[in-house]
Amino acid sequence: MIKSIRGAHYYVEVKGSGQPILFLHGFTGDTTTWHETIDLLAKRGQCIAVDLPGHGKTEMTEDPTRFYIEETCRDLDKILDKLDVDKSHVVGYSMGGRVALSFSFMYPERVSKLVLESASPGIKQEDEREQRRKSDEDLAQFIECEGIEAFVDKWESIPLFATQKRMSSAIQGKIRNQRLQNDPVGLATSLRRIGTGKQPSWWDFLIDLHCETLLVVGEEDLKFRNIADEMKKRIPFAKKVVIPSAGHAIHVEQQQKFGTMLMEFLFEG
Numbered sequence: 001m002i003k004s005i006r007g008a009h010y011y012v013e014v015k016g017s018g019q020p021i022l023f024l025h026g027f028t029g030d031t032t033t034w035h036e037t038i039d040l041l042a043k044r045g046q047c048i049a050v051d052l053p054g055h056g057k058t059e060m061t062e063d064p065t066r067f068y069i070e071e072t073c074r075d076l077d078k079i080l081d082k083l084d085v086d087k088s089h090v091v092g093y094s095m096g097g098r099v100a101l102s103f104s105f106m107y108p109e110r111v112s113k114l115v116l117e118s119a120s121p122g123i124k125q126e127d128e129r130e131q132r133r134k135s136d137e138d139l140a141q142f143i144e145c146e147g148i149e150a151f152v153d154k155w156e157s158i159p160l161f162a163t164q165k166r167m168s169s170a171i172q173g174k175i176r177n178q179r180l181q182n183d184p185v186g187l188a189t190s191l192r193r194i195g196t197g198k199q200p201s202w203w204d205f206l207i208d209l210h211c212e213t214l215l216v217v218g219e220e221d222l223k224f225r226n227i228a229d230e231m232k233k234r235i236p237f238a239k240k241v242v243i244p245s246a247g248h249a250i251h252v253e254q255q256q257k258f259g260t261m262l263m264e265f266l267f268e269g
Contacts, residue, residue, distance in 0.1 A: 006078065012048065017045075019088075021048065055186060060186070077107050117258075120224070121203050137191070217242055
């Protein structure tokens with residue numbers, strides 16, 4: 001379904017009934033990345049998946065500032081209003097995890113439990129954020145100049161996704177085809193407005209995050225394992241889980257383990 005939010009048109013999928021669960025995908029993803037997980041959890045909850053700005057079937061306004069993470073969180077707040085949802089569990093992967101964390105700080109009264117998969121609270125130092133903004137700008141220009149197929153070739157080859165090469169060719173092809181459906185202008189704008197370098201750093205505020213939080217990382221994703229270790233020390237009610245034989249995208253590399261873990265944390269914990 002399409003939800004009109006402050007002039008933008010968000011693509012939203014809803015399945016199941018019960019306790020709401022909001023799913024937020026990563027960069028280059030869309031709602032389809034959650035389908036297998038939702039098939040499992042929809043037996044117990046109302047699963048809500050959203051195409052974030054610049055991705056999938058969501059159509060944004062011409063104002064690029066609407067892509068900022070704070071504006072995205074305001075839009076998510078309005079989407080929940082339109083769905084008559086007062087409070088929801090929130091599950092975010094990578095970029096979607098950064099959005100989920102920001103949403104939890106901006107609207108704590110709307111979040112029941114928080115799940116952050118391979119996510120970060122941002123970059124601590126301003127000089128490092130500036131360096132990241134420059135690298136995101138270079139990548140945005142590459143997308144605009146070379147096109148979506150050349151970008152997807154480049155994106156799939158980065159070390160972060162090396163473990164996905166072990167998946168079947170059918171699954172890899174499905175992921176690639178989904179990435180190719182994205183609008184290059186939308187992806188470039190997303191990098192410029194909601195990239196890690198643009199996100200505010202939440203490190204110093206993690207102690208104020210009072211919802212139950214699950215930090216999920218892949219055994220082979222060393223960078224985000226270290227980030228999760230430090231986050232766990234700062235978040236009062238945090239639990240960390242390391243999934244064996246997985247890298248960054250746990251929900252696609254270990255679908256059954258990820259879904260079962262979510263079921264236990266959200267409904268049985």
